[in-house]
Amino acid sequence: MAFMDSPVRTHALVTLRQTGKIFPARRAGAERVEALCPTDLNVAHGEFLTIVGPSGCGKSTLLSLIAGLLRPSSGEVRIGDTLVDDPYTNLGIVFQKDLLLPWRTALDNVLIQAEVRGIGRKPLLGRAMELLELVGLQGFENFYPHELSGGMRSRVSICRALLHDPPLLLMDEPFAALDAITRDQLALDFQTFWQRDRRTVVFITHNIAEAVFLGDRVMVMTARPGKIAEMIDIDLPRPRELLVRDAPEFTRYTGRVRELFMQHGILKGR
Amino acid sequence: MSETAPTPTERAAGPGLLRHSYPIVAVVITLAVWEASVRLFKVPELVLPAPSVVFEHIWTKRELYIAFSQPTLIEILAGFAVAAVAGIGLGILVSFSDLAKRTAYPLLVSSQMVPKVAIAPVFIIWFGTGLQAKVLISFLIAFFPIMVSTMVGLEAIEADMVRLFRSMGAGAYRTFIKLRLPAALPNIFAGLKIGMSLAVVGAVVAEFVAADRGLGYYLLYANGQLDTPGVFGALLVLTVIGVVLYYMVEAVERMFVPSALSKDADPARATM
Numbered sequence: 001m002a003f004m005d006s007p008v009r010t011h012a013l014v015t016l017r018q019t020g021k022i023f024p025a026r027r028a029g030a031e032r033v034e035a036l037c038p039t040d041l042n043v044a045h046g047e048f049l050t051i052v053g054p055s056g057c058g059k060s061t062l063l064s065l066i067a068g069l070l071r072p073s074s075g076e077v078r079i080g081d082t083l084v085d086d087p088y089t090n091l092g093i094v095f096q097k098d099l100l101l102p103w104r105t106a107l108d109n110v111l112i113q114a115e116v117r118g119i120g121r122k123p124l125l126g127r128a129m130e131l132l133e134l135v136g137l138q139g140f141e142n143f144y145p146h147e148l149s150g151g152m153r154s155r156v157s158i159c160r161a162l163l164h165d166p167p168l169l170l171m172d173e174p175f176a177a178l179d180a181i182t183r184d185q186l187a188l189d190f191q192t193f194w195q196r197d198r199r200t201v202v203f204i205t206h207n208i209a210e211a212v213f214l215g216d217r218v219m220v221m222t223a224r225p226g227k228i229a230e231m232i233d234i235d236l237p238r239p240r241e242l243l244v245r246d247a248p249e250f251t252r253y254t255g256r257v258r259e260l261f262m263q264h265g266i267l268k269g270r
Numbered sequence: 271m272s273e274t275a276p277t278p279t280e281r282a283a284g285p286g287l288l289r290h291s292y293p294i295v296a297v298v299i300t301l302a303v304w305e306a307s308v309r310l311f312k313v314p315e316l317v318l319p320a321p322s323v324v325f326e327h328i329w330t331k332r333e334l335y336i337a338f339s340q341p342t343l344i345e346i347l348a349g350f351a352v353a354a355v356a357g358i359g360l361g362i363l364v365s366f367s368d369l370a371k372r373t374a375y376p377l378l379v380s381s382q383m384v385p386k387v388a389i390a391p392v393f394i395i396w397f398g399t400g401l402q403a404k405v406l407i408s409f410l411i412a413f414f415p416i417m418v419s420t421m422v423g424l425e426a427i428e429a430d431m432v433r434l435f436r437s438m439g440a441g442a443y444r445t446f447i448k449l450r451l452p453a454a455l456p457n458i459f460a461g462l463k464i465g466m467s468l469a470v471v472g473a474v475v476a477e478f479v480a481a482d483r484g485l486g487y488y489l490l491y492a493n494g495q496l497d498t499p500g501v502f503g504a505l506l507v508l509t510v511i512g513v514v515l516y517y518m519v520e521a522v523e524r525m526f527v528p529s530a531l532s533k534d535a536d537p538a539r540a541t542m
Contacts, residue, residue, distance in 0.1 A: 069433050089439035095430045103452050103528050116438040116448055144528070 012042035013168060013200045014066055018075035021061050034225035035061040038074050041219070041228070045167075046198040050215030052205055052257060054266050058226020059204045063172050066202065067093060079168065089117075091168040092161030096176045098153040100145040106132065106156045107141040113163040124163055131159040134193060151182040158190070162199075171203045175210070187213055188242055195238060209245055212236075212253045220257055222264040229260045319499040324506055327499040334488070335507055342473050342484040343511060345401065349408025350469035350515075354462060357413040361420025361458075366442075382414045386472075390479040399480040407479075408472030412465040419461030423454025459523040466519050470512040485511075 020038035025031060036058035043049050051059045064070040065077055068088040077084040079091070092113075100109045107128055114124040132141055135155040145153055154174060161169060175183045187210055194201060205211050211218045218232045234253055236244060244250050261267040301321045307313070308320040315323060328335055360378065364370045390407050397403035427450060435445045477486025485504045492500030 064433075067433075067437050069436060087436040087439070089437060091437065093434060093437050095434065097428070097430060099428065099431050099434055101449070101452070103455075112448065113438055116435060116440045116444050118444075 011045065013045045013047075013080060014041070014043035014202070015078040016041040016062075016065070016075065017078075019065055019072045019077055020074040021058070021065060021070060022073040036065070037225045037227040039228060043200060043202060046200055048194065048198075048201045048203065048214060048216045049219060050203045050205060050211040050217070051219045051221060052208055052211035053221030053226070054206065054223050054261070056226075057221040057223040059221055060172055061226065062221075063093075063170050063202065063204055067091060067170055090166050091170060092164070092166045094154075094157050094161045094169070094171040094174040096173040098145070098150075098157040098177075100153055100156055100160075102145050105142045105144055106137060106148065106152075109145065109156055110159045110163055113160050117164060119164070127165075128159065128163055131162060132156070134196075135159060135189070149182075150178050151186055154178060154186060155189075158193075167200060169199055169201045171201065173204050173206065176206070183207075183210070184242055190214070191239060208254050208257045212250060212257070213240055213242075213245060218253070218257065220260050222260075222266060229264060230256075232256060316496060316498050319502055323499050324502045328503045328507065331500075331503070335485075335503065338483055338485050338488050338504075339507060339511065341401075341481075342477065342486060342508070345404045345408055345473035345476065345484070346469045346511070346515065348401070348405040349472050350412055350466055352405060352409040353413035353416055353465050353469060356409070357416025357461065357465065358420050358458060360413075361417040362424065364417070365421045365424040378414070378417065381410070386411050387475050390475055393476075394480045399482075404473060404476035404481070407476040408469045411472035411475070412469040415468065416458070416461040416465040419457045419464075420454060423457025424450050426457070427453055455523075455527050459519065459527060462523075463516055463519050466515050467512055470508065470515070474508065 016039055018038040018040060019036070020034070021036040023033045023035055025033075039062070051062065053059050061070065065072050066079070066084070066088075068077070068084040068086050071085065079088055082088070100106075101112060104112065110128040110132065111121050111124065114121055114128075129138075129141065132138060132155075135158060137152060137155055137159075140148060140152065145156070148156070154177075158174070175186050178186065191214060203211075203214055205214075212232075212234055215234050218234060220229045220232065221227065222229045232253060236249060236253075258267060305320050305322060308318055319327075360374070364375050364378075386407065390403075393403040393406055397406060431449065432445065435449055440448070473484070474486035474489070477484040478490055481487040485508050489501055489504035489508075492498075492504060
């Protein structure tokens with residue numbers, strides 16, 4: 001098992017029990033959409049769970065359900081002992097778009113987290129600077145988003161999500177808008193960053209290699225209706241280097257994911 | 271780090287002084303061409319006076335122009351102030367309240383479809399020939415673009431942005447203060463700049479209908495006297511007032527909207 005090595009991972013932080021989501025018909029005559037089949041899922045403390053699947057497989061719906069931004073049509077979501085039925089605030093979210101406020105500097109964009117929560121800037125100023133330094137943005141604190149590259153903006157949005165030190169980080173295709181090279185760099189840097197405190201992460205991607213590279217477990221999803229096709233434990237030692245992607249044990253995992261997509265007709269093999 | 275970003279100095283560096291002198295050069299060239307054409311083609315003064323004649327007219331009647339600028343300026347500023355407060359206020363109300371959107375908004379749109387020049391006489395009947403009616407007309411012409419651009423700005427927020435704020439525990443008030451309002455500011459200022467130019471129009475229209483002083487009144491009077499230099503003199507002074515007020519709004523915008531959004535503050539790119 002991939003996460004036997006850590007004693008804290010004894011019980012789940014996030015628990016989904018028969019959690020499903022059906023969107024009502026948009027207009028008369030249209031069919032209601034079952035975005036997510038009733039799903040069971042446990043995410044352990046300190047686990048890095050990646051979710052990979054094609055567009056429309058309900059992976060973003062799943063993330064919204066965990067965050068309490070959507071209410072499940074069936075079943076329930078629990079984080080720790082809390083039943084999630086409102087937006088759950090003790091977590092950080094990183095979206096595909098960096099969603100930085102263009103009128104705020106990098107530092108102020110990180111600190112918006114404190115301001116919105118009513119904590120105030122002062123107590124978290126030091127932590128904000130520290131986070132920016134950790135992601136390699138020292139010296140860029142007072143730059144506006146339009147003065148930063150896409151990768152830098154993405155790093156700022158990760159700092160913002162972590163300012164209040166949440167136990168859970170949700171990431172919805174965070175690197176998808178970046179070019180392939182920057183994307184690899186961010187995945188590598190994010191792994192290093194994550195290994196410092198091994199916070200629980202649920203990471204959505206449609207990139208198979210990224211999912212295997214980052215995850216302790218990869219949850220493979222299929223579409224219409226969205227459901228879990230398979231859970232794959234990734235038994236690769238960390239820190240993983242980018243070159244591990246060419247190793248046979250790595251390609252065995254990516255091959256398995258591709259095989260699943262072909263079985264479900266998501267990828268046509270020939 | 272493999273990424274690079276432009277440094278701010280690259281952006282700021284450039285022929286700044288030269289760029290600022292462009293508008294002045296453009297105005298001077300326009301006046302020079304105007305002057306030369308009038309002299310070259312011997313255009314009668316009754317049809318088109320040369321700028322030198324207009325300036326001379328303004329200079330000799332400077333006391334009258336100064337005296338008549340005051341009431342017009344007050345009408346413009348009062349009309350604009352009411353329009354700004356009402357426009358931004360109604361814009362916020364309509365974008366927040368579904369009820370207001372369904373009831374007040376159609377009424378407000380209808381009020382804009384009434385030709386405002388045509389209802390100006392009605393206001394004179396209701397409110398008399400004093401300041402009140404003129405401010406009201408100026409306000410009515412100026413407020414609509416301010417309201418619409420406020421609405422557009424407040425509603426043009428990405429859905430994920432709102433989700434992000436909800437996950438931070440933000441209620442409607444914090445979302446408004448920290449997200450919607452600052453995001454709407456470039457739009458609001460675009461509306462205010464248009465509103466300012468329309469407030470000038472409104473004040474002149476009001477003075478056309480009923481006034482015994484003011485630049486609009488003088489313009490109409492000079493026209494009746496076939497005093498074309500007087501007409502152009504009034505037009506010129508009104509134009510200068512309008513331009514100065516416009517750039518004053520822009521100066522206020524620069525204080526509130528940081529340079530990071532300066533592209534939105536460029537009036538040439540303002541869509542409303």
